Amino acid sequence: MSLGDALSIAMSGLRANQASMSVVSSNVANAETPGYIRKTVDQVAINTGSTGTSVNVAGINRQLDEYIQAQLRLETSGASYASLKSDFLQQLQGIYGNPASSGTLEDTFNALTSAVQALSTSPDSQSARIGVINAAQAFAGQLNSMSNAIQGLRGAAETGIADTVNTANNLMRQIAEINNQLRTNPLGGTSTDSATASLLDQRDRYITQLSQMMDIRVTFNGMNQATVFTGSGVQLVGNEAATLTFNAQGTVTPSTLWDPQQNVFTLGSLRVGYANGGSIDITSQVKSGEIAAYLEVRDKLMVEAQNQLDELAASTSKALADKTTAGTVITPAPAPQAGFNLDASNLKNGNVMRVTVTDVLTGTQRHISIVRVDDVSVLPLPNSTTNDPNDTVVGIDFSTPGTVIAQLNAALNPYNVIFTGSATSINVLNNAGFSTISAASVTTTQTALTGNGVELPLFTDNGAAYTGSISASGWQITGLAQRLTVNSSLVSDPSRLVVYNTSPTTPSGDSTRVDYLSQQLNKSVFYYSPKTGVGSTNAPYKGSLLSYMQQFTSQQGAQAQTAKQVADGQTVVLNTLQKKFDAASGVNMDEEMAHLLALQNAYSANARVMSTINEMYSVLMQAI
Template identity: 75%
Template sequence: MSLGDALSIAMAGLRANQAAMSLVSSNVANAETPGYVRKTVDQVTTNTGSTGSGVNINGINRELDEFVQTQLRTETSGAGYASLKSDFLQQLQGLYGNPDSSGTLEDSFNALTAAVQALGTSPDSQSARIGVINAAQTIAGQLNAMSNGIQTLRGAAETGIKDAVANANTLMKQIADINNKLQTNPLGGTSTDSSTAALLDQRDRYVTQLSQLMDIRVTTNSVNQITVFTGAGVQLVGNEAATLSFNAQGTVTPSTTWNSQSSLSSLGSIKVSYSNGGSIDLTSTIKSGEIAAYVEARDKTLVEAQNQIDQFAATLASSLSDKTTAGTPVTVGTQAGQTIDTAGMMTGNVMHVTVTDATTGTQRNISIVRVDDPSVLPLPNSATNDPNDVVVGIDFSQPGTVIAQLNAALNPSNLYFTGTSSSINVLNNPGFSTVTAASVTTTLSPTNLTSGGPEVALFTDNGAAYSGAIGGSGSQITGLAQRLSVNNGLVADPSRLVVFSTSPLTASGDSTRADFITRQLTKSTYSYSPQTGVGSSSAPFKGTLLSYMQQFTAQQGAAAQSAAQVADGQTVVLNTLEKKFSDVSGVNMDEEMAHLLSLQNAYSANARVMSTVNQMYQTLMQAF
């Protein structure tokens, strides 16, 4: 090996060592920088002369474990979703309160029950009567506050989606910008220069932040450019970034809901738009990340919570104000049956007919619902909470057509109707069916406090009767908890909690009405809609008001606890992956210092070779 070759090899070594030490310095300086990936020099061996070999710097390597990085992004989405879901459920649990503490819905209900029982013991006591009114106002106010709180949370979710979409758009644009910069400086593979490596670190950080918002999938081409897709396969970023849009609505109320058909939706939708004019609705396709948690809270979790307290409020109101009157036997011509007095029916009230098939002996229950808005017809069988009911909606807005509508709808069921819209005869079909029972449920007007029966409209829908009306604008039950109030007539005259008849006049010490209210609150059982999340469409939950309340509050508490556990578990998984990623791709100060010492020794060795070659050159020059 010539002295020139030795000098060249030493010089190459010095340059490589200098570049490596500079990289160690950069690693140490960025040890705490989020998203920074440890860098190493990419060295290649070169031939010098006939026998020697040197070294060249071919670029910079990012010590990146792409498999762990992909896992980390998936778990980042999962952690964002689980944490936010838990946060919403904890806030919802705060509205429901701790079952063991005061001020909860159960506490208010028990106070109402106790007040009514006290009234039953001392019906002539003015303080007992006022106690019932106060307790009723407390539980109504509790339901109002819970409903307002739920809608506030839904509004927060709507705002959260808006902010997350804006954040996602910024991140996607930044990712696309870096993709375009890489296109002008493509080195390919994992080896690159320092400026490109810095861009890749920055882009990875943006992708990780995007994964916290939604579930994504990333592919990389030969020049280190990436394409980002949603988990469902919709492209978000390439050389261009798509644009996400969200048409946030104003005030969120119980009646504002999201629907995949934009004409039926009253809440914002997430859409992705492209430069060619195309767009795709992503609202229901994002399955993880913070956006998915916001959407689930707004459109499912909190809607179900509202349904739960609306159902409770509806059952509480109707259990006291609804009066069921049995039909009376009637014969029209040669046909026997039952006559039903429907004069007091309000929209939403129901006629019940039980029919026995003469051939098979099978019984069928038919619920005939009064409807005053034909646009909602036909009604689904789920219009009542009994899955065994055959539900028929009849338009009463034109009384003269009611009998014809009934015959058109139920002649195939071997029933025949005569009479008028206020007095309906439902008749047997000899040889085919027999009407074994008939009744009508009517709702007392809030002003009718002395109907002659114990039923009373203690609770109202902002002063109006609650009858479960179904109209074009929706069902009356929707948002009832937010509107529930105590009957102003009873507030003005609490004696009507006892006096239910003026002719003859109910005695001031009569406990009939108080006993009825107590029985309805504590002993009577009701069916509850599966839309509450309690029970199912085939087996709806049946029980007292208290058992239903305990069911959905316990279910809510369990959901909040489970979500917190999942969030904690997801955090552990994410932290484990972050440590694993850091072990491979992060900066270890001890390793960097050891590497620096090794580089310093190598630098000294190369410098000594150069010094020795220099001395040898000087000796040779002196010899000549």
């Protein structure tokens, strides 16, 4: 080996040591920088002259564990989803309150029942009457405020989606920009220089931040360029970034709901748009991350909470105001045509006639609920309309009275039921040899304070009667809790809490009506819609007003607690993965210091070789 070869080898060693020390210095300086990946120098051996071997710096390596990184992004998305969902459910739990504390919905309901019971013992007491009115107003006000707060949370979710979409678009644009910069990487492939390695760190940070917002999947090509897809496979980023759009709809109310049918939804929809003008709706496809949590809060969790309150408001109103009248028995000759006459003169949109039919041949008994509908566009009605799983529901359009009997016969022909009469006086008759009418009744909503029995319209739908009406513009029950008010006529004249007849006038000390109200509040039983999250379609919850209230309040508490436990669990998993990732790809100061010491020794050795060669050259020059 010549002295020139030796000098060349030592010089290459010094250059490699200098590059390695620079990388170590960068690692130490960025040890606390989020997303920084530890770097090492990629050194390759090369031949020098005929016998020597030197070293060359081929690039900078990122010590990245791609598998752990992919898992970390998956758990980052899951943790963001779980944490945000838990935050909203904790806020909802704050709205419902602790059942044992004062000022809760259960507390105001119990105060109402207590006030009614107090009036029952002193019907002629003016203060007791006013006490019932005040308690009813407090109950309605509690439902109003809780409903407003729930819609406020839905509105916050809608705003949150819009803000998150803007952030996601900025991240996607920056990822695409770095992808394009990587096309000019002079080393190509997976080898990088220092500047390119920094770009890759930056891009990985952006991708991880994007994973907080939605579930994503990432692939890489031979130029280290990343292509980002949604979890469902819709491309978000390549050499160009797609654009997420979200058309926030402003004020959120109980009747503003999202629906996959584009001509139905009344809330913002999430879409991916491309430069060629195409777009894809991904609202129902996002399964994790902050956006998924916001969508679930807006479209499911808070809608379910609103349904719970609406069902309570509707059931309480109906318990006090609805009057069920059994049909009048018809016994004409011949006897097989016997049946019942139903007085439908006071039947209102949403009110129900119930018929029990027994099949003569099989003995099978069927319960049929006939719902008055004044808007034919909503027909046919689903069986879930009455919440009773045993009901067969038939909607009949009463907007054209002359066709009501024909509609009834056509709709119920499969059950061998015969109808005659008119829209206001309906006869439901046996069908000889096929069916027997076992029972029939009409349930109507009372709107007058006197003259129609002890039933009392204590609560109204913002001044109008609550009848459960159904129309193309929506079902009356939707948002009822937000609109529930105490009947203004009762507020003006509390004596009507006791006086239910004016000819003759009910004595001021008569407790008949008050006893009825107390019984209905405490003992009336209803089926509740599975849309409340209580019960199921095949087995809906059935119970009193108080038991139903306790059921959904308890359920909300359990849901909030479960969500918190899931969020805490996700945080533990995320932190564990982060530690593994840091151990594999982060900077360890002890290792870097040990590496730096080894580099210093190597640098000294190369410098010593160069010094020795210099001395040898000096001796040779002196010998000449």
